[in-house]
Amino acid sequence: MVFSLVLFLSSQNIEAQRKKKDTKKDVTEEAAKTPKEKTIKDLVKSSEKIEGLFTLYRDTITGSIQMIVCENQINNEFIYFSQISDGVSDVGRINRGSYNDSKVFKIEKYFDRIEFIVQNTSFYFDPENPLSKSKDANTSNGNIASIKIEAHDKKEGAYLIKADDLFLSEVLSQIKNPSLPGESPTAFKLGNLDKSKTKIKNIKNYPENTDIEVEYTYTSPSVFNNGSNAVADGRNVSIKVYHSLLAIPENDYEIRFDDPRVGFFTTQIEDQTSTSSIPYRDLIHRWHLVKKYPDSIISEPVEPITWWIENSTPLEWRETIKEGVLQWNVAFEKAGFKNAMVVKVQPDDATWDAGDLRYNVLRWTSSPEPPFGGYGPSFVNPKTGQILGADIMLEFLHFTNRVLYDKVFELVSVDEPFNDSNTNKDNFKYCSLGEELHQEVMFADAVISADSNSELQMERVKRESMMALIMHEVGHTLGLNHNMKASQLFSPEQLNDADFINGKCLTASVMDYAALNVTRDRTKQGQYDDVAVGPYDHWAIQLGYKPFKTEMERQALLDESTKPEHIFGNDADDMRSPGKAIDPRVNVSDQSNDQITWAIDRIELSNDLMKDVKMRFTKSGESYQELRRVYYLLSNQKGSAANTISRFIGGVYVERAMAGQDGGVQPYTPVSLEDQKRAMAALSNYVFAPNAFNAPNDLYNYLAMQRRGFNFRLPEDPKIHDQVLGYQKNVLSQLLHYNTMQRISDSELYGNEYSLSNFMTELNDAIFKVDIYGNVNSFRQNLQLEYTNNLIDILTGKQAERYNNNAKSMALYNLNAIKTMAASSGDIASRAHKQHLRTLIDNALEEIK
Numbered sequence: 084m085v086f087s088l089v090l091f092l093s094s095q096n097i098e099a100q101r102k103k104k105d106t107k108k109d110v111t112e113e114a115a116k117t118p119k120e121k122t123i124k125d126l127v128k129s130s131e132k133i134e135g136l137f138t139l140y141r142d143t144i145t146g147s148i149q150m151i152v153c154e155n156q157i158n159n160e161f162i163y164f165s166q167i168s169d170g171v172s173d174v175g176r177i178n179r180g181s182y183n184d185s186k187v188f189k190i191e192k193y194f195d196r197i198e199f200i201v202q203n204t205s206f207y208f209d210p211e212n213p214l215s216k217s218k219d220a221n222t223s224n225g226n227i228a229s230i231k232i233e234a235h236d237k238k239e240g241a242y243l244i245k246a247d248d249l250f251l252s253e254v255l256s257q258i259k260n261p262s263l264p265g266e267s268p269t270a271f272k273l274g275n276l277d278k279s280k281t282k283i284k285n286i287k288n289y290p291e292n293t294d295i296e297v298e299y300t301y302t303s304p305s306v307f308n309n310g311s312n313a314v315a316d317g318r319n320v321s322i323k324v325y326h327s328l329l330a331i332p333e334n335d336y337e338i339r340f341d342d343p344r345v346g347f348f349t350t351q352i353e354d355q356t357s358t359s360s361i362p363y364r365d366l367i368h369r370w371h372l373v374k375k376y377p378d379s380i381i382s383e384p385v386e387p388i389t390w391w392i393e394n395s396t397p398l399e400w401r402e403t404i405k406e407g408v409l410q411w412n413v414a415f416e417k418a419g420f421k422n423a424m425v426v427k428v429q430p431d432d433a434t435w436d437a438g439d440l441r442y443n444v445l446r447w448t449s450s451p452e453p454p455f456g457g458y459g460p461s462f463v464n465p466k467t468g469q470i471l472g473a474d475i476m477l478e479f480l481h482f483t484n485r486v487l488y489d490k491v492f493e494l495v496s497v498d499e500p501f502n503d504s505n506t507n508k509d510n511f512k513y514c515s516l517g518e519e520l521h522q523e524v525m526f527a528d529a530v531i532s533a534d535s536n537s538e539l540q541m542e543r544v545k546r547e548s549m550m551a552l553i554m555h556e557v558g559h560t561l562g563l564n565h566n567m568k569a570s571q572l573f574s575p576e577q578l579n580d581a582d583f584i585n586g587k588c589l590t591a592s593v594m595d596y597a598a599l600n601v602t603r604d605r606t607k608q609g610q611y612d613d614v615a616v617g618p619y620d621h622w623a624i625q626l627g628y629k630p631f632k633t634e635m636e637r638q639a640l641l642d643e644s645t646k647p648e649h650i651f652g653n654d655a656d657d658m659r660s661p662g663k664a665i666d667p668r669v670n671v672s673d674q675s676n677d678q679i680t681w682a683i684d685r686i687e688l689s690n691d692l693m694k695d696v697k698m699r700f701t702k703s704g705e706s707y708q709e710l711r712r713v714y715y716l717l718s719n720q721k722g723s724a725a726n727t728i729s730r731f732i733g734g735v736y737v738e739r740a741m742a743g744q745d746g747g748v749q750p751y752t753p754v755s756l757e758d759q760k761r762a763m764a765a766l767s768n769y770v771f772a773p774n775a776f777n778a779p780n781d782l783y784n785y786l787a788m789q790r791r792g793f794n795f796r797l798p799e800d801p802k803i804h805d806q807v808l809g810y811q812k813n814v815l816s817q818l819l820h821y822n823t824m825q826r827i828s829d830s831e832l833y834g835n836e837y838s839l840s841n842f843m844t845e846l847n848d849a850i851f852k853v854d855i856y857g858n859v860n861s862f863r864q865n866l867q868l869e870y871t872n873n874l875i876d877i878l879t880g881k882q883a884e885r886y887n888n889n890a891k892s893m894a895l896y897n898l899n900a901i902k903t904m905a906a907s908s909g910d911i912a913s914r915a916h917k918q919h920l921r922t923l924i925d926n927a928l929e930e931i932k
């Protein structure tokens with residue numbers, strides 16, 4: 084069909100050229116006589132023709148575009164996909180390389196109009212089942228555009244429509260984010276889409292896809308907030324978007340269904356004709372990888388997955404990046420493919436750019452305030468799950484020592500879920516490994532700077548963490564989502580054994596956000612990060628790509644999920660956010676199968692460093708910015724390790740094995756009494772104790788930012804008490820969360836031996852016992868007041884109704900105990916504090932009477 088159209092259009096072009104030579108007079112006379120229906124030929128007279136899947140005509144005078152829709156494209160389906168070519172982080176996730184979801188649309192003709200209808204692909208009806216006749220019931224397709232036909236060439240079977248309305252508006256996809264309820268009225272906002280300034284930047288047309296880059300301009304006559312430095316003029320903001328219309332691939336791609344024991348990105352589809360309680364036909368996302376020699380045990384693919392290193396990539400990183408990508412070939416070999424991944428470098432004089440869908444590019448940018456350090460999006464055919472393209476975005480910031488201090492501080496003091504709500508419903512597409520790693524690399528740097536061979540060690544850290552980041556992001560583009568349980572693979576002793584871990588992935592999977600392996604005993608330091616993909620990765624790649632002869636063969640491989648090295652839990656299960664999930668093993672920024680021991684070690688290591696941080700990080704002739712950075716870095720490490728420990732209290736281990744599976748255990752097993760008590764003791768010691776966050780007092784005199792004009796967070800003095808309370812509040816928000824307390828009560832029925840009363844008594848003791856009868860220092864006063872207010876909130880706060888009665892009774896019991904303990908004693912400040920406590924409690928007791 085494309086070929087016939089091409090022939091027709093080129094002959095037409097010659098015709099147009101010839102016509103141009105006609106005199107103006109003839110044309111106007113002809114038009115004046117009879118208002119003759121215009122032909123395509125007439126209408127594209129002054130246009131440049133751009134052939135491809137949808138042939139386009141761009142007017143050489145006005146730049147406006149028209150599009151040919153062939154008769155044989157009507158009632159056919161196509162894929163629409165868009166990505167951000169360039170944006171500004173001021174307006175949310177609108178950044179270079181951000182992918183939007185792909186969707187299937189159908190072209191229909193309605194009288195004199197061509198319509199673009201987005202198809203609902205979320206449901207499946209067995210065509211054999213009579214119910215399939217009602218398959219459109221109560222689902223909605225989306226008519227996104229209905230455009231008048233300008234001309235019809237019956238002979239060639241082509242319609243011409245004006246395409247500006249399709250591409251120069253938000254018809255194809257919503258670009259500007261809607262205002263959120265409760266959004267600050269002073270927040271930076273995009274103005275209204277300005278049609279006169281919105282324009283087409285670029286058209287690339289190929290037989291299989293039509294790509295149009297559009298620069299949208301949003302204007303507003305006046306703005307309250309002018310945005311960050313990334314915005315030159317807050318009244319006029321440009322966002323560039325690539326729109327792609329693609330033919331649905333015609334191939335023998337084999338769809339594969341999801342299984343909860345392994346973590347692939349999926350497109351969720353529900354079988355409406357199934358009576359099962361799990362009517363899922365969720366398609367995993369995978370590439371169309373086919374053996375060149377199907378009978379060989381190992382064969383090269385017909386078409387490998389080719390990666391291009393963008394020509395903006397620093398030269399010194401290219402080899403490491405390539406090595407990282409090619410590590411996946413080891414996993415593919417187990418799935419029967421040799422050289423499944425190929426890496427090339429984009430030439431400096433390449434005529435294509437990284438936004439070109441036909442190229443999978445490892446991209447490199449240095450943006451102001453980037454929202455991610457690495458991001459590995461892919462886009463798929465929604466009908467099959469076949470991955471059609473992918474990119475990886477890397478941000479230079481995350482390989483520097485530049486830190487946005489305010490952000491570092493907020494990271495620990497703000498109690499909010501880390502998972503961004505701006506994700507597609509099935510998948511957590513945004514990856515913050517780059518940010519996590521950035522913190523970890525800076526921590527390693529601080530530790531290593533005391534080593535004798537620190538430069539060499541740092542080279543190693545940088546190289547290994549880059550490898551790990553690349554392997555992780557490439558893993559996403561192969562269809563894998565996160566495995567936040569993978570760090571359970573090795574014990575702290577194994578991680579401290581340089582020979583044992585040499586050459587390995589330090590966890591079961593590169594898809595975790597594991598902490599770097601930094602040993603407290605510096606003589607034991609071996610590898611810092613992953614230099615190979617893990618055993619879980621090998622297994623997952625086989626499940627995604629191995630050409631199985633039978634379904635039984637695939638099931639047998641799935642049944643290996645109970646092997647310790649195939650341990651799996653994703654973002655939905657991870658315990659980053661207080662109160663959200665239940666298995667403490669599924670977490671980020673941790674390491675080893677004994678996270679409590681590991682976390683204590685990390686805190687001790689930070690404490691070791693804090694002792695002489697001033698001496699080591701103050702450089703003659705320089706400001707104290709570096710010292711300030713390291714101080715916050717070490718404190719944050721302690722705060723983060725404390726969070727890891729806190730998740731064990733009330734924790735319940737979750738297993739994904741199916742019933743009857745070899746090696747499978749029951750889905751829910753509460754954390755042992757011993758480990759819960761161990762966690763409580765560690766929190767008591769390292770988070771709540773009067774001296775838990777002690778730093779040499781004269782350090783505070785030096786925590787000054789380097790000045791730069793008037794850019795300053797005011798007032799500028801270090802907020803030490805707020806900072807320490809921030810860490811403690813994070814831990815309390817987990818321990819005293821209504822979900823945690825309810826789970827402790829419930830799990831007493833199925834194996835939890837750390838009862839709610841026992842836990843709450845020990846917590847109360849940890850916060851009061853050592854000092855309430857004497858002097859209470861200012862950190863502890865803060866903590867005790869905060870905790871007392873938390874107990875009061877359980878009874879009378881906004882969330883009070885979410886707490887179970889057992890928790891309420893214990894809160895009341897503890898408040899009475901505190902009131903008794905907090906008798907007037909100690910110095911004046913301590914007496915004032917205790918009086919404050921008693922007054923709060925009295926008022927609360929009065930309220931619940």
Ligand SMILES: [Zn+2]
Nearest residue numbers: 514515516565
């Ligand atoms: Zn990730």
